Amino acid sequence: MTKYFRSNVDAMASYIPGEQPQHGTQIVKLNSNENPYPPSPAALAVLKNIDGEWLRRYPEPFGGEFRQAASKVLGVPSDWIVVGNGSDELLGLIVRACVEPGKKVVYPMPTYVLYRTLAEMQAAEIVEIPYSEDYSLPLEELVAVDGSVTFIASPNSPSGHLVTTNELRKLASQLSGVLVIDEAYIDFTEENALVLVEEYENVIIIRTLSKGYSLAGLRxxxxxxxPKLLQGLFKVKDSYNIDAIACAIGTAAITDQVYKNACVAKIKASRNQLATDLKQLGFHVWDSQTNFLLVHPPQKKAEYLYQKLKEGGILIRYFKQPGLDDKLRISVGTDEQNQTLVKALSSLL
Structure with a gap:
């Protein structure tokens, strides 16, 4: 049989995203950590008034309009910002720009499984360091490896815990490679590590509009x-990686902080109520600073509950891998969706 692919690609397992039912399907979808509320009205207004000229011409290659808007919101210079087709593209750019075959990519586990996929694409040496049961950062072990790229998701998925800025500062100060702080869920926390990019040249903060801004479909x-670090990423990114529509809608969304913060407040309140309800059903619920909960169901019924809920039209996430195969990850939905889930779980248990 003819082999078309590099040996490391042949050996890879494909990344498996959360199930995406067809539009119009009557499903309570709590498996992909999407925001249950619609995007900002300002963002939707831009979508309704798309100028055909935007489609005829190539977009601005660096997403300049969005960079300016994000600069104002974050209080950082616009040339310190790189825009990507979803934060996943940026994670891929970092690995492509900074990792050669055989070089080390390191991260604590369990975490976002795409890190492994990206490292495997580059034929990198992958070093996975287990989190302890309390999810404290394995600082000394990470420093000892000193990878070309070190990934830290904070808050982390699927655990939901936040790594403090002080811990990340200690890590950044002792690494010679790039420290990637993946803040996909940062809108649901009270603390972020943005200050570290000013303190350390080897730190990059990654964020997304998929979670807090309800724009997962926009990418x-x-x-x-x-900018010294971004220079290499610009060399390997596609020429026009951000389309004009995404840039315009994203600019409106990130500018409307009042709407985003109101949605986040509702999700936090719903998260707390859902955690309380699940504990009353006998679940162990880990503290979360995200829009999801990691839970350990009673009677060792994780896979059973996942399958039965799916049969009943409710999707949650089950990871059949060591350390997670007795747990479930549940996205926080609207209060109505959460109560539908709780009632179904109560019946199944």
């Missing part, structure tokens, strides 16, 4: 770092 993310 728009951005990174913040010293």
């Amino acid at each position: 728009l993310g951005f990174g913040v770092a010293n």
